[in-house]
Amino acid sequence: KNLARYIDQIKERNVWVYGAAGEAYNQAKDIDWDRDVALVIGSEGSGMRRLIRDKCDDTIKIPLRGKIDSLNASVAAGILINEIVSKREEK
Known part of the structure; x- marks a missing residue:
């Protein structure tokens, strides 16, 4: 409830709140990261609770290739932060 x-x-x-979810429609690379944003990364085992997901403005996914079906939470956070910083530096 604190979150x-x-x-x-x-x-x-x-602040626009994005939740990382494997089943999301939008890919992180397609988001306009120019605004103030916060990322919510779910737990590695069960993902985000429904209450938290419903509070997010949108959900995003990191496309995975090959036999990988999920990422460690810290790896997902690192990939998303890198995406945000890279997009902001392009401008």
């Missing part, structure tokens, strides 16, 4: 309250608080400050 849910925190998400509400940062959204009041116009």
Whole structure:
């Protein structure tokens, strides 16, 4: 519940909240990262709770190739942060 309250608080400050989810439609590479954003990474075993997912403005995925079906949470966070920084440096 603390995370849910925190998400509400940062959204009041116009921070866009993205939740990382393997079943999401949008890919991280296609997002406009120019605004203030926060990332929510679910637990490695069970992902994001429904309450938290529902509070996110949108969900995004990292495309996986080959036999990989999921990523360690810290690896997913690193990939997404790298994507954000790279896109912002392009501008």
